[in-house]
Amino acid sequence: MNSEVERDEIYSVNMSGKNCIVTGANSGIGKQTALGLAKLNSHVIMLCRSEKRGEEAKRDIQNKVSDANLTLMLCDLASFHQIRDFVDKFNSKFSILDVLINNAGVYLTDYEETADGIQKMMAVNHFSQFLLTQLLLPNLRESNFSRIINVNSGAHRSGIIEKKDIPKIKTLEKTGMRGYATSKFVNLLTTYKFHRILEESQITVNAFNPGMTSTRLPRHSFGAKIMWKIIGPFIKSAEEAAQPLVYLPSNPKLKGFSGNYYDMFDKAKSVKKSYDRDLQDKMWEESMKVSELD
Ligand SMILES: NC(=O)c1ccc[n+]([C@@H]2O[C@H](COP(=O)([O-])OP(=O)(O)OC[C@H]3O[C@@H](n4cnc5c(N)ncnc54)[C@H](OP(=O)(O)O)[C@@H]3O)[C@@H](O)[C@H]2O)c1
Known part of the structure; x- marks a missing residue:
């Protein structure tokens, strides 16, 4: 696959009847992904933490795709309790999940801790995603078309940690770019481990890097906000960054493609250390422990 994927090809697939969860679907890349998947006729479950922002995004998408099949479901991913609650509610309504x-x-x-005692950026960017995916595996197993995409970042390259640091990761003191990078690096380790565990199944798991994109992501950092304002016109729009997130989970050509790291549409190599299986196993064990799944 190369970066010459045509727009027509992205939107040529019919995903009618497929249940797709998009987390963080009210803003930026997630909102554009929800819109793109709605254009393919999927049933999009928009997981958002704010009812107001979620409803606004849902309305915007419906204004663009009048027959969009959207369900807004609320969940603050900084809370394990809310994640478990979300999955219970999902199960009471739908059961099969095709795309996550x-x-x-x-x-x-700033250093913030969740009610579960986890550094907040690490909780949202990694542990919540790990728990949500684990709890939804039975639903993904019910589908013959299951695809998981974990949105990562090129920043993972500067987030490398050693095995000895993993037990301390839950309360990692690093915030800002160093903490963000580490959260993306550890998430990549478990993405690859998910792939190894699910290799014999029909579920594919891939990581995706959108690259620098003009979104609200830097809003909690004064410096990053200013920088994004300056470079905003020269970097990708959220709509552009979301195109592979519509293509990768829907295109039949990619059936069975798993364990990859995509830079937009292109398969790329993540940092060498992310392929270290011992490190992946250790981070997996820690994630099981922290999310109380062991
Ligand atoms: N923008 C970039 O340059 C860039 C580059 C590489 C990777 N990425 C990755 O791309 C993904 C999307 O980010 P974006 O750039 O589109 O930023 P964004 O516009 O800020 O979107 C982030 C989304 O995540 C949601 N979210 C944050 N905390 C949450 C929580 N506790 N519970 C539930 N939802 C929560 C936000 O909801 P609220 O609106 O309620 O906060 C929002 O919908 C992220 O994983 C980011 O790391 C972005």
């Missing part, structure tokens, strides 16, 4: 786009993410400069 783990898109929600934050960039924080």
